Amino acid sequence: MPELIRLWHLFRPYRGWMLGGFAVALITLLANVTLMAISAWFITAMAVAGAAGVAMNYFTPAAIIRGSAIARTAGRYFERLITHEATLRQLAGLRVWFYRHLEPLAPARLMAYHSADLLTRIRADIDALDNLYVRVLVPVLVAITAGLAFFVFTALFDLGLALLLLGMLLIAGVLLPWWGHRLGKQPGRRIVEIQAELRQAGIDGTQGLSELLIYGAADSHARHMDALSRALVAEQARMSQLTGIAQAATGLTANLTLWGMLWFGIPLVHDGSLAPPQLAMLALFSLATFEAVAPLPMAFQQLESTLTAARRLFAIVDTEPAVPEPTGPTPQPRDHGLSIEGLRFRYPSPVAGSGSGGSDSPDPGMSLGSSSSSGMHSDTKPPAILDGIDLELPPGRRVAIVGATGSGKTTLFNLLLRFWAPEAGSIRLGGEPLEHFPGEDLRRRIALVSQHTHLFDTSIRENLLIAAPEAPQGLLEQACATAQIHDFIAELPEGYDTWVGETGVRLSGGQARRIAIARALLRDAPILLLDEPTEGLDAVTERALMDAVQRLMTGRTVLLITHKPVALAQMDEILVLDQGRVIERGTHAELLKAPIYPRLLGLDLDA
Numbered sequence: 101m102p103e104l105i106r107l108w109h110l111f112r113p114y115r116g117w118m119l120g121g122f123a124v125a126l127i128t129l130l131a132n133v134t135l136m137a138i139s140a141w142f143i144t145a146m147a148v149a150g151a152a153g154v155a156m157n158y159f160t161p162a163a164i165i166r167g168s169a170i171a172r173t174a175g176r177y178f179e180r181l182i183t184h185e186a187t188l189r190q191l192a193g194l195r196v197w198f199y200r201h202l203e204p205l206a207p208a209r210l211m212a213y214h215s216a217d218l219l220t221r222i223r224a225d226i227d228a229l230d231n232l233y234v235r236v237l238v239p240v241l242v243a244i245t246a247g248l249a250f251f252v253f254t255a256l257f258d259l260g261l262a263l264l265l266l267g268m269l270l271i272a273g274v275l276l277p278w279w280g281h282r283l284g285k286q287p288g289r290r291i292v293e294i295q296a297e298l299r300q301a302g303i304d305g306t307q308g309l310s311e312l313l314i315y316g317a318a319d320s321h322a323r324h325m326d327a328l329s330r331a332l333v334a335e336q337a338r339m340s341q342l343t344g345i346a347q348a349a350t351g352l353t354a355n356l357t358l359w360g361m362l363w364f365g366i367p368l369v370h371d372g373s374l375a376p377p378q379l380a381m382l383a384l385f386s387l388a389t390f391e392a393v394a395p396l397p398m399a400f401q402q403l404e405s406t407l408t409a410a411r412r413l414f415a416i417v418d419t420e421p422a423v424p425e426p427t428g429p430t431p432q433p434r435d436h437g438l439s440i441e442g443l444r445f446r447y448p449s450p451v452a453g454s455g456s457g458g459s460d461s462p463d464p465g466m467s468l469g470s471s472s473s474s475g476m477h478s479d480t481k482p483p484a485i486l487d488g489i490d491l492e493l494p495p496g497r498r499v500a501i502v503g504a505t506g507s508g509k510t511t512l513f514n515l516l517l518r519f520w521a522p523e524a525g526s527i528r529l530g531g532e533p534l535e536h537f538p539g540e541d542l543r544r545r546i547a548l549v550s551q552h553t554h555l556f557d558t559s560i561r562e563n564l565l566i567a568a569p570e571a572p573q574g575l576l577e578q579a580c581a582t583a584q585i586h587d588f589i590a591e592l593p594e595g596y597d598t599w600v601g602e603t604g605v606r607l608s609g610g611q612a613r614r615i616a617i618a619r620a621l622l623r624d625a626p627i628l629l630l631d632e633p634t635e636g637l638d639a640v641t642e643r644a645l646m647d648a649v650q651r652l653m654t655g656r657t658v659l660l661i662t663h664k665p666v667a668l669a670q671m672d673e674i675l676v677l678d679q680g681r682v683i684e685r686g687t688h689a690e691l692l693k694a695p696i697y698p699r700l701l702g703l704d705l706d707a
């Protein structure tokens with residue numbers, strides 16, 4: 101179980117709390133067993149002393165009983181407190197650890213995963229690891245330590261009885277958990293997987309509800325969810341059956357031990373090697389000791405669920421980022437010009453089964469992790485999306501990219517943002533290779549306005565502040581005024597505090613796009629990437645937005661993807677892309693005489 105060793109290392113910062121939880125759990129158990137044993141001894145000793153008419157000291161046992169009772173009660177409280185504290189700290193640490201590993205994988209490596217699957221890993225899989233410490237680690241350590249103490253204590257009276265107790269504790273603490281783990285392995289793994297699939301289907305169904313209704317597919321989706329729910333219930337029923345059998349078997353073993361103690365202990369009382377109160381004490385003591393092993397069958401039965409959750413997390417954490425972070429010092433570019441030479445790139449071929457909800461196998465993360473830097477997965481090479489692109493973009497120059505859908509325009513932006521690494525060729529920023537820049541440093545120098553602006557489910561102000569967290573209100577308003585959205589915001593009853601809704605649903609496409617432009621202005625980056633910023637807007641909005649875009653472009657190095665002649669006429673150079681190659685280049689006026697460019701702009705229709 102290498103996962104357990106890795107988790108143990110991850111839990112290193114919390115070992116103090118974990119040790120504290122173990123110590124208190126052990127003290128609580130020992131207090132409880134002492135209480136039972138001394139009570140049994142005391143009652144019997146009092147009865148024997150009363151029958152014989154002799155006096156006995158009852159102060160000491162009474163004090164031990166009271167002390168044990170108080171220790172047991174207080175112990176239970178502190179055990180909960182400390183073990184929960186340890187667990188919550190572990191989970192909080194794991195979340196940060198997981199998120200740190202997730203970040204460099206976005207967006208290239210995470211494409212293989214469904215967003216619901218990622219959410220499940222971040223939430224449910226990390227939560228499932230709370231089992232490990234509270235339900236597995238503490239009970240196992242307590243059972244081993246206490247079991248040895250119980251054996252030694254019983255052996256002080258009789259070795260045979262001690263061996264009997266040890267044997268029965270081993271049955272309940274080792275044999276039954278092993279059996280539970282074996283039989284619980286498959287349902288445990290399936291439960292985690294089906295739960296993930298169910299969440300994925302639920303999110304897909306909710307997000308695509310309109311489509312399901314329009315195309316009459318709601319029933320079949322409901323049947324799919326129903327089948328998954330039934331499968332989950334069936335696996336959970338198997339687990340519950342196992343739990344019931346294991347609990348009954350533990351109870352039976354404990355009671356058989358009590359009987360065994362009496363069976364073998366009575367002859368010892370007869371031959372005088374054991375006093376009657378000692379037999380009563382050992383009998384009840386042996387029964388109480390099973391509290392140490394009672395949680396183990398259930399813990400091991402659920403161990404597979406916990407390990408499956410851990411494996412799913414490690415699968416992502418072990419994935420190599422598509423573009424490794426440089427280890428050398430951060431380069432200082434001489435300016436913010438871009439130079440692209442012989443750029444070639446292709447996306448990795450899809451992995452069979454990738455993106456399927458809960459399954460680990462085949463695991464998209466693992467497969468991607470073992471891929472080469474170009475991200476290849478199979479022997480058949482997918483077609484090159486960019487093939488031999490050359491482009492000089494000195495500081496302040498504006499270049500437009502034009503091309504049919506799927507010609508590779510957005511892909512070029514993805515390479516400039518270092519989301520993917522080129523297969524061949526180079527990109528330089530201010531004379532320095534792009535791969536020498538740490539991702540964060542590079543992205544500070546580039547602002548992007550894409551077709552699909554993501555707005556977070558928060559206020560307009562917060563959405564703007566992600567570009568410049570320290571920006572004062574005046575600067576926000578100035579950026580919004582330049583982006584021609586300030587007047588609209590000012591007229592809203594809550595102004596900049598207006599909630600934009602999930603993915604900005606309360607704003608129109610044009611308003612969202614203008615907020616994206618204001619964000620880019622606030623970012624104040626010297627390089628600007630614009631991916632069809634006016635796409636899908638009506639003519640009036642488009643004109644207003646183009647004005648905002650013009651202001652944004654002033655003084656910056658710009659790459660603009662667009663098919664709007666008005667915008668193209670103002671660019672220094674235009675590249676026409678076709679299947680990843682530059683097939684025409686020049687100014688708008690020059691290209692109007694070229695064969696492809698006018699067709700792409702729809703300008704040849706009248707001819």
Ligand SMILES: Nc1ncnc2c1ncn2[C@@H]1O[C@H](COP(=O)(O)OP(=O)(O)OP(=O)(O)O)[C@@H](O)[C@H]1O
Nearest residue numbers: 211447448485503504505506507508509510511512
């Ligand atoms: N993540 C990806 N994995 C695999 N293939 C991809 C991926 N993203 C894009 N592609 C493919 O790469 C090609 C170029 O896509 P790209 O988005 O760069 O085109 P585009 O020119 O920007 O198109 P559009 O104008 O429609 O946005 C397309 O054939 C697309 O299917």
